[in-house]
Amino acid sequence: MVSVISLMTDFGSKDQYVGVMKSVILARNPAASIVDITHEIDPQNVNQAKFLTKCSYNYFPNKSVHIIVVDPDVGTNREIIILETPEAFFIAPDNGVLSEVVRPYVDIGYDYSESFVNPDGLCKLYALDKEQYWNQPVSNTFHGRDIFAPVGALLANGQKPKQFGRLIKTMMYDPLPLPIMGKNLIEGEIIYVDYFGNLISNVESKYISKDRDLKIILQGIVIENIGNTFNQSKTNGEFVALIGSHNHLEIGIYKGNAAKTAKIGEGAKITVQYS
Amino acid sequence: MVSVISLMTDFGSKDQYVGVMKSVILARNPAASIVDITHEIDPQNVNQAKFLTKCSYNYFPNKSVHIIVVDPDVGTNREIIILETPEAFFIAPDNGVLSEVVRPYVDIGYDYSESFVNPDGLCKLYALDKEQYWNQPVSNTFHGRDIFAPVGALLANGQKPKQFGRLIKTMMYDPLPLPIMGKNLIEGEIIYVDYFGNLISNVESKYISKDRDLKIILQGIVIENIGNTFNQSKTNGEFVALIGSHNHLEIGIYKGNAAKTAKIGEGAKITVQYS
Amino acid sequence: MVSVISLMTDFGSKDQYVGVMKSVILARNPAASIVDITHEIDPQNVNQAKFLTKCSYNYFPNKSVHIIVVDPDVGTNREIIILETPEAFFIAPDNGVLSEVVRPYVDIGYDYSESFVNPDGLCKLYALDKEQYWNQPVSNTFHGRDIFAPVGALLANGQKPKQFGRLIKTMMYDPLPLPIMGKNLIEGEIIYVDYFGNLISNVESKYISKDRDLKIILQGIVIENIGNTFNQSKTNGEFVALIGSHNHLEIGIYKGNAAKTAKIGEGAKITVQYS
Numbered sequence: 001m002v003s004v005i006s007l008m009t010d011f012g013s014k015d016q017y018v019g020v021m022k023s024v025i026l027a028r029n030p031a032a033s034i035v036d037i038t039h040e041i042d043p044q045n046v047n048q049a050k051f052l053t054k055c056s057y058n059y060f061p062n063k064s065v066h067i068i069v070v071d072p073d074v075g076t077n078r079e080i081i082i083l084e085t086p087e088a089f090f091i092a093p094d095n096g097v098l099s100e101v102v103r104p105y106v107d108i109g110y111d112y113s114e115s116f117v118n119p120d121g122l123c124k125l126y127a128l129d130k131e132q133y134w135n136q137p138v139s140n141t142f143h144g145r146d147i148f149a150p151v152g153a154l155l156a157n158g159q160k161p162k163q164f165g166r167l168i169k170t171m172m173y174d175p176l177p178l179p180i181m182g183k184n185l186i187e188g189e190i191i192y193v194d195y196f197g198n199l200i201s202n203v204e205s206k207y208i209s210k211d212r213d214l215k216i217i218l219q220g221i222v223i224e225n226i227g228n229t230f231n232q233s234k235t236n237g238e239f240v241a242l243i244g245s246h247n248h249l250e251i252g253i254y255k256g257n258a259a260k261t262a263k264i265g266e267g268a269k270i271t272v273q274y275s
Numbered sequence: 276m277v278s279v280i281s282l283m284t285d286f287g288s289k290d291q292y293v294g295v296m297k298s299v300i301l302a303r304n305p306a307a308s309i310v311d312i313t314h315e316i317d318p319q320n321v322n323q324a325k326f327l328t329k330c331s332y333n334y335f336p337n338k339s340v341h342i343i344v345v346d347p348d349v350g351t352n353r354e355i356i357i358l359e360t361p362e363a364f365f366i367a368p369d370n371g372v373l374s375e376v377v378r379p380y381v382d383i384g385y386d387y388s389e390s391f392v393n394p395d396g397l398c399k400l401y402a403l404d405k406e407q408y409w410n411q412p413v414s415n416t417f418h419g420r421d422i423f424a425p426v427g428a429l430l431a432n433g434q435k436p437k438q439f440g441r442l443i444k445t446m447m448y449d450p451l452p453l454p455i456m457g458k459n460l461i462e463g464e465i466i467y468v469d470y471f472g473n474l475i476s477n478v479e480s481k482y483i484s485k486d487r488d489l490k491i492i493l494q495g496i497v498i499e500n501i502g503n504t505f506n507q508s509k510t511n512g513e514f515v516a517l518i519g520s521h522n523h524l525e526i527g528i529y530k531g532n533a534a535k536t537a538k539i540g541e542g543a544k545i546t547v548q549y550s
Numbered sequence: 551m552v553s554v555i556s557l558m559t560d561f562g563s564k565d566q567y568v569g570v571m572k573s574v575i576l577a578r579n580p581a582a583s584i585v586d587i588t589h590e591i592d593p594q595n596v597n598q599a600k601f602l603t604k605c606s607y608n609y610f611p612n613k614s615v616h617i618i619v620v621d622p623d624v625g626t627n628r629e630i631i632i633l634e635t636p637e638a639f640f641i642a643p644d645n646g647v648l649s650e651v652v653r654p655y656v657d658i659g660y661d662y663s664e665s666f667v668n669p670d671g672l673c674k675l676y677a678l679d680k681e682q683y684w685n686q687p688v689s690n691t692f693h694g695r696d697i698f699a700p701v702g703a704l705l706a707n708g709q710k711p712k713q714f715g716r717l718i719k720t721m722m723y724d725p726l727p728l729p730i731m732g733k734n735l736i737e738g739e740i741i742y743v744d745y746f747g748n749l750i751s752n753v754e755s756k757y758i759s760k761d762r763d764l765k766i767i768l769q770g771i772v773i774e775n776i777g778n779t780f781n782q783s784k785t786n787g788e789f790v791a792l793i794g795s796h797n798h799l800e801i802g803i804y805k806g807n808a809a810k811t812a813k814i815g816e817g818a819k820i821t822v823q824y825s
Contacts, residue, residue, distance in 0.1 A: 004576055006569060012470035013288070013563070016331040019281060019312035023335040026279050026308055030336070033576055037569035043471060044530050056566040059685075059695070060573040061580070072530060075503055135334075140503045142520030145334070195562035196593060228625055228690045245692030255594050255622060287745035288563070291606040294556060294587035298610040301554055301583055305611070318746060319805050347805060350778055410609075415778045417795030420609065 003156045004033045004064040006056070008049055009144060010041040011069070017142070021067075021149040024135060028153035035060075044072040046097050047266070050176055051192045051200075054100035055246045057088050065156040067148050068092040075140035080147055081171055082126040082161045083119070089161065091152050094127070096174030103175055117173040126165035133164055179203045186272040188249070190218075193266055197257030201270045203249040213275040216241045218251055219264060237261060278431045279308045279339040281331065283324055284419060285316040286344070292417070296342075296424040299410060303428035310335075319347040321372050322541070325451055326467045326475075329375035330521045332363050340431040342423050343367040350415035355422055356446055357401040357436045358394070364436065366427050369402070371449035378450055392448040401440035408439055454478045461547040463524070465493075468541055472532030476545045478524040488550040491516045493526055494539060512536060553706045554583045554614040556606065558599055559694060560591040561619070567692070571617075571699040574685060578703035585610075594622040596647050597816070600726055601742045601750075604650035605796045607638050615706040617698050618642040625690035630697055631721055632676040632711045633669070639711065641702050644677070646724030653725055667723040676715035683714055729753045736822040738799070740768075743816055747807030751820045753799040763825040766791045768801055769814060787811060 005025060011017040018039050025032050037056050041048045049070040057066055071078075071093040079094040083102060092098050105119040119125060128151060131138070135146040151164045179188035179202050188203035199218070208214070208226070216223040223241040226249070239258060244250040249272070252258045259265060280300060286292040293314050300307050312331050316323045324345040332341055346353075346368040354369040358377060367373050380394040394400060403426060406413070410421040426439045454463035454477050463478035474493070483489070483501070491498040498516040501524070514533060519525040524547070527533045534540060555575060561567040568589050575582050587606050591598045599620040607616055621628075621643040629644040633652060642648050655669040669675060678701060681688070685696040701714045729738035729752050738753035749768070758764070758776070766773040773791040776799070789808060794800040799822070802808045809815060 004573070004580075006573070013311075014313060014315040014470040016312050016327045017470075019283075019310050020331050020334050022310045023279070023281070023331065023339075026310065027334065027336045030279075030308070033580070035569050035572045035576065036563075037566050038564060040564040052566045056570050056573065059570050059577065061577045064573075139520035141517065145520060195564040195567075242691065245689035245695060288586075289588060289590040289745040291587050291602045292745075294585050295606050295609050297585045298554070298556070298606065298614075301585065302609065302611045305554075305583070414795035416792065420795060 003029060003031055003158075004035060004061050005152050005156045006035045006037050006060060006064060006066045007039070007069075008037040008041065008052060008056075008067070009039045009069040010043050010045065010049075011039045011144070013039055017144065021144050024145055024149040025153040028150055029157045032153060032156050037066075041070050044070065046070050046072075046095055046174075047176060048192060049097050050100045053090070053097070057090075057101060060088065062087060063089065065089045065091065065152045067144075067152045068097055069144040069148055070097055071095065071143065074143050079127040079168075080143065081168070082128065082151070082155070082165060083171065084124040084126075084161055085119075086122050089155055091128075091148050091155070094172050096172045098171065099173050099175040102171065102173070106173065115173060116170040118170050124161065125168050125171055126161050127168045128165040130164050177202055179207055181207065184274045188270045188272065190264065190266055190268040190270060191248075193259045196252065197259035197261070198244065198250045198252040199258050199262075199264055199268070199270075200244060200246070200248050200250040203270065203272060205243045205247045205249070208249065208272060209274065215273050215275075216249070216251070217271040217273055219262065219268060221251070221262060223251065278304060278306055278433075279310060279336050280304075280427050280431045281310045281312050281335060281339060281341045282314070282344075283312040283316065283327060283331075283342070284314045284344040285318050285320065285324075286314045286419070288314055292419065296419050299420055299424035300428040300431075303425055304432045307428060307431050312341075316345050319345065321345050321347075321370055321449075322451060323467060324372050325375045328365070328372070332365075332376060335363065337362060338364065340364045340366065340427045342419075342427045343372055344419040344423055345372055346370065346418065349418050354402040354443075355418065356443070357403065357426070357430070357440060358446065359399040359401075359436055360394075361397050364430055366403075366423050366430070369447050371447045373446065374448050374450040377446065377448070381448065390448060391445040393445050399436065400443050400446055401436050402443045403440040405439050452477055454482055456482065459549045463545045463547065465539065465541055465543040465545060466523075468534045471527065472534035472536070473519065473525045473527040474533050474537075474539055474543070474545075475519060475521070475523050475525040478545065478547060480518045480522045480524070483524065483547060484549065490548050490550075491524070491526070492546040492548055494537065494543060496526070496537060498526065553579060553581055553708075554585060554611050555579075555702050555706045556585045556587050556610060556614060556616045557589070557619075558587040558591065558602060558606075558617070559589045559619040560593050560595065560599075561589045561694070563589055567694065571694050574695055574699040575703040578700055579707045582703060582706050587616075591620050594620065596620050596622075596645055596724075597726060598742060599647050600650045603640070603647070607640075607651060610638065612637060613639065615639045615641065615702045617694075617702045618647055619694040619698055620647055621645065621693065624693050629677040629718075630693065631718070632678065632701070632705070632715060633721065634674040634676075634711055636672050639705055641678075641698050641705070644722050646722045648721065649723050649725040652721065652723070656723065665723060666720040668720050674711065675718050675721055676711050677718045678715040680714050727752055729757055731757065734824045738820045738822065740814065740816055740818040740820060741798075743809045746802065747809035747811070748794065748800045748802040749808050749812075749814055749818070749820075750794060750796070750798050750800040753820065753822060755793045755797045755799070758799065758822060759824065765823050765825075766799070766801070767821040767823055769812065769818060771801070771812060773801065
């Protein structure tokens with residue numbers, strides 16, 4: 001039986017925290033394959049975790065268990081939820097971090113104003129409350145070890161989510177901003193800067209007309225077309241626009257770091273301007 | 276059979292060193308589950324390794340094998356030992372790094388003056404000397420690859436520790452400092468700063484009276500009580516004292532870095548002052 | 551069946567890239583053991599990857615699959631190759647990154663001038679072109695996910711390399727520089743600086759006369775002999791020369807960082823001067 005568990009946290013790799021979560025998992029599910037997505041989410045940066053979760057879960061075996069611990073309010077009365085979609089199980093704090101993976105199952109169109117949503121019937125949602133499965137005594141500051149890990153271990157072992165909590169209807173919803181679609185332009189935003197300094201926008205390729213001439217404008221930088229590879233221009237320091245492996249428009253520099261060169265970070269505006 | 280091996284080193288993650296240790300393990304024990312505790316112990320900082328080992332081994336399956344390579348004197352005549360406790364096997368240089376895990380089995384009370392101790396009958400201690408199990412030729416600078424990893428692999432595979440070395444009586448003992456208990460105060464010390472900048476002290480919760488009013492004093496900082504969660508105060512920059520997931524008193528800042536803000540590191544004095 | 555896959559990339563650990571490669575592998579080969587060599591190769595630094603690959607593959611179980619993605623020209627018409635040697639399978643871009651592992655199988659003596667070589671009959675070489683095994687749609691910028699990982703997963707599962715590509719004769723060859731052997735000296739070069747700041751040269755121990763007195767000269771630094779361990783001199787800041795665990799002459803400082811102290815990096819000249 002496939003039993004893959006992914007971990008995404010903001011714990012870093014300096015301390016014992018991630019290793020201890022894995023030990024808790026293996027003590028309950030010795031056959032689990034554990035995959036680190038990353039532990040270098042900027043501390044408490046829920047938005048980064050939304051984007052990376054969206055970019056990763058689809059490549060895992062169906063019904064893998066994805067544990068996301070970016071949880072500034074650990075120890076308060078925020079719930080920990082299991083979201084079951086047709087593709088996967090997600091265990092996360094109910095703080096909006098699952099907004100991007102639940103978005104396809106939320107029937108509120110392109111715009112939204114709710115802070116809480118009710119995913120459609122293809123999904124199920126549970127709030128963890130069966131303390132007998134938790135690591136006891138439960139600490140106030142490390143629910144990753146005491147709640148997320150033991151529940152994830154058993155879920156990946158084939159136990160049913162209802163065993164660990166009560167069915168609930170709604171979850172917090174705070175998706176990443178969508179681009180604003182105009183007649184002759186798209187106004188987007190940089191939503192993630194990766195390790196290479198590539199500036200990844202919220203403009204997915206599906207929003208971009210393939211048959212119109214365009215240019216990309218990012219603060220003072222103008223790029224005349226969308227290319228295919230980083231090395232299309234080998235001129236030093238030249239910015240390149242392309243559709244990245246996540247299908248989002250991104251700006252990079254061949255053998256360079258666009259974010260550092262341009263001093264641009266998450267939140268910056270980017271425009272696709274049609275001729 | 277459960278066959279979990281944990282690794283803790285100061286090797287960092289830039290080089291091939293950790294991956295090579297894992298390859299040596301898998302070549303001898305293909306079924307081993309290998310868990311990284313951390314490889315970011317500050318170079319040669321044996322004290323950090325003492326604390327993180329103490330915080331992690333208890334969550335692993337019983338009789339897991341914990342390999343600790345923080346070993347400034349690699350290649351000298353220092354011994355490499357196996358410590359078998361009722362909970363686990365530890366493989367480490369005989370440089371005091373196992374002092375915290377052997378402490379419960381050392382019958383010298385709260386104070387101690389010995390540099391070497393004889394763990395009680397619940398433990399066994401071996402010095403590795405059976406070279407036929409080592410990776411040959413043995414290098415002078417990478418015993419992690421050549422001795423720790425191959426022995427750990429076979430130990431996790433169910434072979435007996437006596438196969439790898441001779442029984443010995445004593446091991447080096449240099450535990451972390453204990454707090455000084457006064458009538459109206461506890462004088463402690465910061466023993467570890469974690470990735471979030473939380474300042475973790477040697478004052479375990481068991482030393483603190485639950486029914487007396489108190490305040491915490493850390494250099495110029497005064498904290499009026501011990502709270503439950505980091506977000507109890509959402510005032511920016513306010514220091515919070517709480518009992519961390521390791522049961523030690525720690526000082527942090529909600530969504531902030533206490534160590535950087537206060538410019539305080541390992542070794543700083545901290546006082547619990549009763550009213 | 552042994553099914554070990556190693557990964558070496560310049561992807562860092564901040565993003566989802568490495569985790570996604572692992573998910574692609576596990577979806578196709580759930581029993582694979584995946585070992586990270588490193589993901590901290592300096593971006594696009596093919597030379598570092600050459601050295602670390604050379605230092606690591608020999609310790610893995612025979613016929614492990616080593617995936618190396620240091621690939622500045624991803625998305626261009628550079629080939630992705632499988633090199634099968636008697637020891638292992640390597641999957642890498644055809645950019646010279648495998649030069650050190652193929653060197654023993656290249657019959658061109660100590661000097662060479664070719665940019666492409668034809669490995670001898672003990673090796674086989676394939677260019678990947680069977681797209682039915684790739685993750686579709688194939689992106690232009692993340693062949694690690696879309697080509698390297700799925701092919702590596704199946705190769706480690708026992709499928710034959712010819713299934714994934716056509717036999718080819720030659721591969722790009724750009725090995726690390728060899729030292730220049732003089733009558734009374736060896737002129738070498740620093741080829742790698744490790745996490746500890748040890749300066750690792752291209753002077754392998756086999757090139758050094760064991761029975762002649764010598765000194766080591768590295769820019770202004772003169773070291774009078776080759777020692778055995780870092781702690782042979784406990785004088786602070788004193789440079790030590792020794793043969794590292796990879797059998798290369800290296801310069802370090804006991805409990806210190808030689809590269810930072812001496813402000814020396816990759817490419818610096820080093821001389822072994824016989825008396």
